[in-house]
Amino acid sequence: MVEHVLLVEVFVTLFVIMDPVGTVPIFLSLTAGRSPATARRAAWQAVAVSFLVITLFAFFGQQIFNYLHISLPALQCAGGLLLLLVALELLTGNEQEHVANGDANIALVPLGTPLLAGPGAIVATMLFVQDIDSWASGISVALGIIAVHLALWAAMRYSLPILKVIRESGVLLVTRIAGLLLSAIAVQLVADAVRAFIAGEG
Incomplete structure (x- = not known):
């Protein structure tokens, strides 16, 4: 009923692209200053x-x-x-204004998209779906996608106790590191998009 090889392929591919472990420092920096209940939500x-x-x-x-x-490439560049923009806020400390005002739902942007559901994950999923030729393969792809999202939730949900350990100075350090990582991801997305445009793929 389930094609185990395909399920593992989907899970591993999306796991590498969406990177639950790499998402943790960004999640911690964006939820710093919010209540545990808000962060869990x-x-x-x-x-x-x-x-x-x-x-x-x-x-x-x-x-x-x-x-x-x-x-x-246009989607990559936009993402x-x-x-x-988010990375610059993390690097300069401007994200604290949003935390204080409570006017930003970071779960939607940038966490939900384009960080988790970014161009790479979207395209990889589209390619897997195009290759579905039976109910078994369809179920395998669906289970792989669900499994990756469960891993993402677990990584973020159970990283929250770290905030209690590293205290305010640690949060500041994590925020700056997250900003640096996020800016690198952003630049790479834009660079890949520019290369694709130059190659005539856009």
């Missing part, structure tokens, strides 16, 4: 948003691209620029 909301976005593009991704006349 942000964890499952981010995963829910990511799952919905991935599912949407799995079924309708190509149609959306065609209708809006956009290409994958990279959005992440870069």
